[in-house]
Amino acid sequence: GAVVSQHPSRVICKSGTSVKIECRSLDFQATTMFWYRQFPKQSLMLMATSNEGSKATYEQGVEKDKFLINHASLTLSTLTVTSAHPEDSSFYICSARENPWTPQVSGNTIYFGEGSWLTVV
């Protein structure tokens, strides 16, 4: 079945540095990928929608200069947390949907990465 791989699964970085998280669709093409952030015991909050070959669309309240998203190919999107601070520590998850996307179709689905734990010290 379709698989989305996220890397790294865990990363610890120093405050002020930048860290990159990769999201790859392994056996399908994904025009659109989504990036979520999740705090403990809370739901997934959509940060941005990543579109291949164009700029990402950020949700209200998400700083686009801090959370850089690049979707250079149909199988890879990256999230770079720049000048990370301890409050950026969180669980980040990406998801990808196959092309073509038909949300009305019952069997159509979105595939999720395994998630990345970011700890900023």
Next chain:
Amino acid sequence: TQLLEQSPQFLSIQEGENLTVYCNSSSVFSSLQWYRQEPGEGPVLLVTVVTGGEVKKLKRLTFQFGDARKDSSLHITAAQPGDTGLYLCAGVGRVNKFYFGSGTKLNVKP
């Protein structure tokens, strides 16, 4: 503000009890999905409901999509400790963005 609001937020019950989780929105969705998530892992798809009024059953889980396609419910019969987890509804909102509900943390005690 969540596009999809779930209730209750937390639920702790004894094994064997029944429960219902609600997912409500003021927006109409072309489809809604329910997921279950374990700590530190990605969410796992349980079901997709597409048609207003649709009811789907998955063993002890019953999912219903509201007639107006603005709300959905998840009913679990005879809950088991293995049902413990975070339950999330999700749907495609405007401009094809995929949003999650606020989540329901279920704990089933043996």
